[in-house]
Amino acid sequence: MVATWQVDTTIFQNNIRQVVGNQKIMAVVKNNAYNYGLEFAVRQFLEAGIEAFSTTSLDEAIKVKRITPNAVVFLMNATTHFEKLRQYGIHMTLPSLLFYHRYSDELYDIHVHIEYENLLHRSGFKSLDEIKHVLNEHSDNQNSKMKITGLWTHFGYADEFECSEYETERYDWLNIVESLYEEGYRFEMIHSQNSASYFREGHLLERHTHARVGIALYGSRPYSNLERDAISQSLVLKANVIQVRTVHKGEHCGYSFAYTAVQNNTKLAVVDIGYGDGILRSRSKHEVMINERIYPIRALMMSHMFVEVDEYVSPGDEVIIYNETLRIDDYTFKGVGANSEQLSALNLDSLKKEYLS
Numbered sequence: 001m002v003a004t005w006q007v008d009t010t011i012f013q014n015n016i017r018q019v020v021g022n023q024k025i026m027a028v029v030k031n032n033a034y035n036y037g038l039e040f041a042v043r044q045f046l047e048a049g050i051e052a053f054s055t056t057s058l059d060e061a062i063k064v065k066r067i068t069p070n071a072v073v074f075l076m077n078a079t080t081h082f083e084k085l086r087q088y089g090i091h092m093t094l095p096s097l098l099f100y101h102r103y104s105d106e107l108y109d110i111h112v113h114i115e116y117e118n119l120l121h122r123s124g125f126k127s128l129d130e131i132k133h134v135l136n137e138h139s140d141n142q143n144s145k146m147k148i149t150g151l152w153t154h155f156g157y158a159d160e161f162e163c164s165e166y167e168t169e170r171y172d173w174l175n176i177v178e179s180l181y182e183e184g185y186r187f188e189m190i191h192s193q194n195s196a197s198y199f200r201e202g203h204l205l206e207r208h209t210h211a212r213v214g215i216a217l218y219g220s221r222p223y224s225n226l227e228r229d230a231i232s233q234s235l236v237l238k239a240n241v242i243q244v245r246t247v248h249k250g251e252h253c254g255y256s257f258a259y260t261a262v263q264n265n266t267k268l269a270v271v272d273i274g275y276g277d278g279i280l281r282s283r284s285k286h287e288v289m290i291n292e293r294i295y296p297i298r299a300l301m302m303s304h305m306f307v308e309v310d311e312y313v314s315p316g317d318e319v320i321i322y323n324e325t326l327r328i329d330d331y332t333f334k335g336v337g338a339n340s341e342q343l344s345a346l347n348l349d350s351l352k353k354e355y356l357s
């Protein structure tokens, strides 16, 4: 018996198809495809008709190109390994005017997507003038130059509904896109929308060629008022009851008084999963499911946890931490941590990994 990380391939595939609908999607596969496994995820996306991918690491971009040489692979973080980009035909962000001035001679033949800075302020060009400066300089001499293929931005507030920042950044960005269009500039690819923006809008923004979607493709809702069945979770995380112990009122359990029994004859199940497997401390404030019943986690240790149970639970029973009922996104909305945070914490070196076909 070992704790197991399990993905149902059919649910995964059906979810992709539902999210994609008839829109063009660039699948975000950063951080080992949100821990779903880069190769698995890329093959599933290809099967669903997705032909564009993006990630933050050059190594991952190369891996994707090796799986599917004809797909567009877009590197969202700039690198100076220009030879590798040329060798594999990887597209890259052009992150700032400074980067352009510094490396314009070395960027020849590389497909770049000009990045517009937004309220996230993580990267990007500051203004329309900065962007036009590069576009104009570029049009003077086409020899030995980079290829300007795309225009993109990343919204910092699309997941927020309580404030107006998303409307502001969306408005600024659409102004940039429209001004460039009106002045005759054309781009093969324009993309900005993450999962939240894609679902909020219900379609691609004007003049966009792709939405750049991550978490929804992996089965978690980006915000809470999106209906539950718009997105399906294929991931099950489960462990096992290895013992059931009885403790009495006032007895401390776990390290450093982690839990103190409130009543006599409290039954505690010892479960073979812990923070070393990637269970977040914040997740351990909530419940698990054993034999279809819900029980509270009482203490979290490195490779174990205590769950308070009753007479219906015995050693050998399966303990569900995440499944289609105990969804990652629901815990996100309860404040456990971002969807991607819960997913990427899971330790695939210690958990048994299974893809059900």
Ligand SMILES: *Cc1c(COP(=O)(O)O)cnc(C)c1O
Residues within 6 Å of the ligand: 028, 030, 076, 154, 193, 194, 195, 196, 212, 213, 214, 215, 216, 222
């Ligand atoms: C992670 C990421 C995305 C995808 O965001 P989701 O909310 O997972 O859809 C899109 N663009 C950039 C730049 C990212 O870093």
